[in-house]
Amino acid sequence: MGSPDKKDITVKDRLKKIRKDLDEAITYGAFVEARKLSTEGFTAAREWEYLGEMEYFKGQDAILDEDFAAAIGHFDRAIHHNPKDGGAYNDRALCMVELGMLDDAFSYLNKGIEVEPDYATVYHNKGWLLNRLERHVEAIEYFNKALRLEPDRAVTYENLGDSLARLGKYEEALKAYRMSVNLLKSEYSDIKKQLDSQIRKIEKRVRPEKSQGPG
Secondary structure: OOOOOHHHHHHHHHHHHHHHHHHHHHHOOOHHHHHHHHHHHHHHHHHOOOHHHHHHHHHHHHHHOOOHHHHHHHHHHHHHHOOOOHHHHHHHHHHHHHOOOHHHHHHHHHHHHHHOOOOHHHHHHHHHHHHHOOOHHHHHHHHHHHHHHOOOOHHHHHHHHHHHHHOOOHHHHHHHHHHHHHHOOHHHHHHHHHHHHHHHHHHHHHOOOOOOOOO
8 A cells, every 4th residue: 555645644634723713612612603613624534535534523522412221332333444543542532431441431531542552542541531520639640641642632631720729838839720711712711710729729729918017
């Protein structure tokens, strides 16, 4: 088989960008935009007969429909067509979490890391799951790995801040939350407000106003 031509590479780059934008849209609850991106990705994949990508975007539609069992089936088929698709392993794991299969989800996150070790999202989501299980020290390790690969991930700084705050490392948590606020896009103003509120709460905890003496 010959090497892929430039147009093929361009399409793959486009699909990679759609995946990234779709992940962000779902993360921040922009579900209308997420549906549009999923349709765009599926259409491009179908045009080029990328069967694995087609199944991947079908899986995204199933997630948006909250049919996580169906999504798992699509991700399994995506993995069958492309065993090195870290995103498919990652999203299958997230569906397993939704179905209460938390322990088993780790095996798919680990496999995603194994097959695509430069994919920041899978490290982030392993950290997110560890955080959910109150394994905050381990979670921080994976958030930092994600940030080394993708230093502008606002959501990872937010989750890192959560882990640090729960460990009582408030100054470090403040730095992480502020980084998240600075990196968030303007359309996520509601989330910025939530983070600003969290920052103020922590600041009051670690820098309380000095009580005034008698007048």
